[in-house]
Amino acid sequence: GPKVLQIPSHQIIDMGQMVTLNCDPVSNHLYFYWYKQILGQQMEFLVNFYNGKVMEKSKLFKDQFSVERPDGSYFTLKIQPTALEDSAVYFCASSFLGDEQYFGPGTRLTVL
């Protein structure tokens, strides 16, 4: 199926530092999403993004979180500052028409 790429695959940082997670969505897709998965649990929605704007964000999308996709490049999730509870796997997903969402391989974030 369509491939979504995520960089890096793993990131270890100290609490309070800034981190940027990068997503390279499928080239013709228009809708972009971030989800958070804690080990052994289901994925939980963070935010979705369309036409350069955030469409919806969940309660998990704290004020320290931000997303952008400057000039059609990577779709990024920035966390500044990070907290211990931000440790999780973050999955990016993209969709062409807003129905079938294809997920990237995830970035495992560890906050020490």
Add this chain to the structure above:
Amino acid sequence: QQQVRQSPQSLTVWEGETAILNCSYEDSTFDYFPWYHQFPGESPALLIAIRPVSNKKEDGRFTIFFNKREKKFSLHIADSQPGDSATYFCAASRRADRLTFGKGTQLIIQP
């Protein structure tokens, strides 16, 4: 409030049997119901999906049965194989909206 409920939490079936995974939802405005499977350390992969205009969708050994009145849908995996062992998540959404996932079913296929 959990909008998508999934059962069982874990399921073990013998190779060749049919595995049945169940989900129910609460929000009647949901109009898209996918199933994903996820192998350890990997991303969830879209397996099959259905819209409420149909009550059944087949793709090879995988079939979704959908009951709009009862707000339930299930995934049947026929002739199950050891390679089908994974965690399966059902989900629901409205177009372009977030996917709301169930808590997952850990499926083990015994050879």
